Amino acid sequence: MTSGHPAWALPPVTPLAALEPLGEQIATNNGQSSEVARLGGSGSGAALLFKRYKSPLDHADALRLDRLVAFGRSKAPAGRPAREVLLSRTSWPVARVTSRTSATIGCIIPMAPQAFRAPDGKFREIDTLARPDEWLARRGTHLGSGERITACRSLVGIAAALEQRRLVYSDWNYANVFWTPTDYSVYLIDMDSCAEDRGHDIHQTGWEDPLAPQGMPADLYTDRYRVALLAARCLTGSRAPAEVLHALGDPPLGVPRVATELLLDMLWADDRKTRPRSSVLLAALHDGPVVRFTVARLPLPARPAARRGDTAAPRSSAVTRPAGSGRPVKPAVPPHPPAPPPPDTESSAAALVALLVAVAVIALVLLLVV
Amino acid sequence: MNIHDDMAPGQDANAYDLRQKCLPTYLVIDASSSMEPHQNTLNQTLTRLHAVISESPRVSEFAHMSLIAFSTDAHLIFEMTELDRVQAMPEIVCNGVTNYSAAFDLVRSRIETDVDDLRSMGMAVLRPVMFLLTDGSPTDEGWHDAFRRLIDRSWPRYPHVISYGFGAANPDVLGKVATKAAFLADAEVDQDRALLQALGSLLNSLVASSRAGEMQIPRSTPGFTEQPVSEEYVTVSAEYMD
Numbered sequence: 001m002t003s004g005h006p007a008w009a010l011p012p013v014t015p016l017a018a019l020e021p022l023g024e025q026i027a028t029n030n031g032q033s034s035e036v037a038r039l040g041g042s043g044s045g046a047a048l049l050f051k052r053y054k055s056p057l058d059h060a061d062a063l064r065l066d067r068l069v070a071f072g073r074s075k076a077p078a079g080r081p082a083r084e085v086l087l088s089r090t091s092w093p094v095a096r097v098t099s100r101t102s103a104t105i106g107c108i109i110p111m112a113p114q115a116f117r118a119p120d121g122k123f124r125e126i127d128t129l130a131r132p133d134e135w136l137a138r139r140g141t142h143l144g145s146g147e148r149i150t151a152c153r154s155l156v157g158i159a160a161a162l163e164q165r166r167l168v169y170s171d172w173n174y175a176n177v178f179w180t181p182t183d184y185s186v187y188l189i190d191m192d193s194c195a196e197d198r199g200h201d202i203h204q205t206g207w208e209d210p211l212a213p214q215g216m217p218a219d220l221y222t223d224r225y226r227v228a229l230l231a232a233r234c235l236t237g238s239r240a241p242a243e244v245l246h247a248l249g250d251p252p253l254g255v256p257r258v259a260t261e262l263l264l265d266m267l268w269a270d271d272r273k274t275r276p277r278s279s280v281l282l283a284a285l286h287d288g289p290v291v292r293f294t295v296a297r298l299p300l301p302a303r304p305a306a307r308r309g310d311t312a313a314p315r316s317s318a319v320t321r322p323a324g325s326g327r328p329v330k331p332a333v334p335p336h337p338p339a340p341p342p343p344d345t346e347s348s349a350a351a352l353v354a355l356l357v358a359v360a361v362i363a364l365v366l367l368l369v370v
Numbered sequence: 371m372n373i374h375d376d377m378a379p380g381q382d383a384n385a386y387d388l389r390q391k392c393l394p395t396y397l398v399i400d401a402s403s404s405m406e407p408h409q410n411t412l413n414q415t416l417t418r419l420h421a422v423i424s425e426s427p428r429v430s431e432f433a434h435m436s437l438i439a440f441s442t443d444a445h446l447i448f449e450m451t452e453l454d455r456v457q458a459m460p461e462i463v464c465n466g467v468t469n470y471s472a473a474f475d476l477v478r479s480r481i482e483t484d485v486d487d488l489r490s491m492g493m494a495v496l497r498p499v500m501f502l503l504t505d506g507s508p509t510d511e512g513w514h515d516a517f518r519r520l521i522d523r524s525w526p527r528y529p530h531v532i533s534y535g536f537g538a539a540n541p542d543v544l545g546k547v548a549t550k551a552a553f554l555a556d557a558e559v560d561q562d563r564a565l566l567q568a569l570g571s572l573l574n575s576l577v578a579s580s581r582a583g584e585m586q587i588p589r590s591t592p593g594f595t596e597q598p599v600s601e602e603y604v605t606v607s608a609e610y611m612d
Binding site: 139206241318 | 388389390401425427431437439440443445446451454455456458459461462463465466491493582
């Protein structure tokens with residue numbers, strides 16, 4: 001979506017009544033929202049969605065949302081590059097939505113473009129990029145470090161644009177970023193939670209800032225850690241933090257060494273305020289000139305034990321058969337004690353003949369005796 | 371990071387814990403002859419479960435899974451693994467009697483092995499959970515003792531157990547082979563559909579658990595009525611192993 005999109009014709013503060021009737025409901029009780037529904041008649045271009053909050057925003061949060069909306073609508077040259085990135089590659093909020101009592105009950109956001117959908121219609125979450133090449137190849141997606149770097153440039157480009165405006169996103173995680181195999185670009189959602197300099201630390205398991213005390217608001221340094229973790233996971237295909245750190249120490253072919261060193265600085269600096277900026281990482285990912293300061297890091301954790309192979313095979317058993325085989329691997333009956341061996345037919349025939357001869361002899365003897 | 375709540379006892383609370391959380395999940399399926407009419411639905415649903423979890427790496431990496439089928443004996447179909455590493459689900463063939471003891475004993479021995487393995491891979495291992503799907507009553511005499519051994523609180527690795535019953539499943543027994551929740555399919559619901567809904571409930575539970583980073587038990591399952599869980603099995607909050 002660009003600043004010329006018809007969505008911007010909507011007033012920056014829009015009463016819900018002006019949007020009704022709402023269209024199809026596409027999500028319920030997801031994160032901070034109780035409902036996400038399409039807007040009817042949002043015109044051509046990106047479809048618009050109404051995101052209803054679980055509880056109304058307070059006054060300060062409503063003003064924060066207004067500033068985000070105003071930034072997207074601004075024509076000021078200052079901030080234009082960041083604005084263009086955020087409007088085209090994120091679900092930047094278009095308007096604040098109010099109830100009859102003027103409470104802030106939601107916002108209007110653009111829906112992610114169709115290019116980010118998988119063939120099954122669901123959005124392709126970046127979760128599936130953070131897996132090894134072999135895993136993706138089994139699912140028909142063939143990519144190498146070049147494609148991974150392209151996706152990471154797109155991701156870190158958004159982070160750099162936010163940081164340039166001193167906006168904290170906080171909610172970096174697998175579910176909020178979509179990617180497309182068309183050009184390996186990414187799209188970030190839930191932008192209405194952005195705040196200037198510091199904001200609510202949206203808790204996501206596995207994304208916690210290791211150097212931030214619990215309860216501390218998220219800040220620009222939190223974002224640097226989380227962006228680095230997400231980028232490093234996508235770049236290496238590893239997921240467990242300890243594995244990611246070691247994978248960065250031995251980067252995949254084609255990944256600029258300075259980029260992996262910066263990622264290690266962002267993830268493992270011993271002082272969170274020395275984490276390098278996303279814009280520096282972006283330059284490194286583009287193989288551009290980078291000024292890198294020395295960052296003291298924590299000692300790396302022990303490398304986790306190697307996992308079993310990339311694939312696992314079911315065992316054969318008395319109650320299974322391979323998928324689609326139509327016949328059991330083993331008899332579909334419980335095991336029994338070993339059956340006696342089948343009779344040897346030749347031996348049996350010989351025995352029968354011998355028996356008949358014996359009977360005949362005995363009968364003849366008896367006959368003679370009688 | 372919840373850097374303090376996934377610490378193993380004795381660890382330095384100031385150290386940053388990098389261990390990935392993992393919920394060992396046992397799917398224990400009754401494959402006795404009474405399940406034969408539902409065999410196709412069972413296999414189709416298992417295939418669907420595999421497909422959905424395989425395409426969701428964050429569910430797969432959190433809820434490591436092992437599949438056990440039981441009838442006259444219990445059989446380990448696949449060892450504890452991330453489900454997206456399993457290329458295809460085998461088909462279950464239903465036959466034989468309903469030997470609960472064999473299933474419970476096998477789960478107990480597998481928990482010992484699996485928790486050790488997962489810990490050696492550097493994971494923060496949550497208390498295991500067992501989902502039991504059954505359509506009958508146990509035919510063995512010792513099932514009650516076997517279940518007691520499985521959930522014995524003096525054994526640190528005892529699992530949570532959630533049971534789903536179909537068809538001729540005995541409601542009393544169902545409540546006695548569960549520690550967290552027991553669901554009995556409503557009589558008026560088609561049993562094939564009930565089976566589908568049970569596995570859907572299980573899937574939703576695992577998806578919610580992976581989001582929360584801890585076990586989330588369904589409060590209800592469409593088409594099922596929750597059964598009282600025997601009071602002798604007190605529920606406890608989620609904990610880490612060892």
